[in-house]
Amino acid sequence: MTYCVGIHVDAGLVLAADTRTSASFDDVRTHGKMHVFEKPGECVFVLMSAGNLATTQAVISALRRDIENPDAPFSLFKAKRLYEVADYIGRVLVANQAQVNKKAQHNSVSVEATLILGGQIAGGEAAVRLIYPLGNWINASPETPYLQIGESKYGKPILDRIIDRDTSLEDAARCALVSLDSTIRSNVSVGLPIDLAIIRDGELRVSQQVRIDEDTEFFADIREAWAEKLAAAVHTLPPFPWETTTGNA
Incomplete structure (x- = not known):
């Protein structure tokens, strides 16, 4: 399983994800679920994933191929608005789910994936968006300035009680870590290390990024x-x- 959370406050974005994956009950591995795409000074995007690992890897590969291909009709770095990015990733997600499903059609494994996109494009506002397996998406709102995917229930209470748009980035990051820790304590399918990224509004880059494990003192x-x-x-x-x-x- 997975737990990822994206928080949008006035000062910017906080994104955090665990790294545990499980192919079976006794096959537990560590795999990064946070992916960073940035063109400093122009745009920055962080994508976090939950669901079928083959699908999410295919999506990330497709996004990177389009960035590297100058003849691609569209890519993350060609977008002018963040909603264009969400629409584009939704299309890539749907297409790759279909491809993975063809290969796994005789199996009962779900090929669906859900994504959280956080980012900002020069001239636009920062935002956090949840992209569903059908390719549609929703925004975090001022009333509920966070979005979760995966095993979300254990880490939700602190977010509901503490997070609002006036919360500082550092307090939001601490809440994200407590939210992850609460989930890790209550569900063995979510585990360390944790990837944490902070995007300060207007900086158009990942301002801070850290991987947190058992030996990380401040955690x-x-x-x-x-x-x-x-x-x-x-x-x-x-x-x-x-x-x-x-x-x-």
């Missing part, structure tokens, strides 16, 4: 601090009525 500090503060918060919650009347508060 260990975040995990420990979050666990301690959650436990402390429980002990400060209001007492039940019977606790105060029986003197057991």
Whole structure:
């Protein structure tokens, strides 16, 4: 399985993804699900994937081929608007799902994939978009400024409680890591390392990018601090009525 989250705040974008893939119960591997395409000063795109690995690899290869081919009718670096990028990736996704499905038609494995696109083109606004297997897509909204794919339920509460468009990029990144950590703790199909990328609004490049594993000190500090503060918060919650009347508060 997979868990990826893209967050859009006024200051820019935060994107984070785990790296665990599973071909079977006992075949667990690490594979990057975050892919960066950038032309500094002109455009930057980060694509994260969940679903069939053969499909997502085919999509990424197709996108890179079009970038490298000057005669390609369209590519990421030829786009003028971010919605054009989302439409284009949707078409590439649908086409490659069909190709992979032909090869796997006698198997019961799903060939579908879902993508999160985050990025910005010079002259336009930054945005995060979720691209569905059918090729259609949705935007993150001011009311819900994040999008998730994969095993999303365990990491959702902190995003709902904390993230809004005024949240700083660094706080949004910390929330993304706690969201990933909560998912990793509750679901064995999601695991370290974590890929984290930050795009500051207007910079038109990936401002910070890091891979986080068990030995990453600041991530260990975040995990420990979050666990301690959650436990402390429980002990400060209001007492039940019977606790105060029986003197057991």
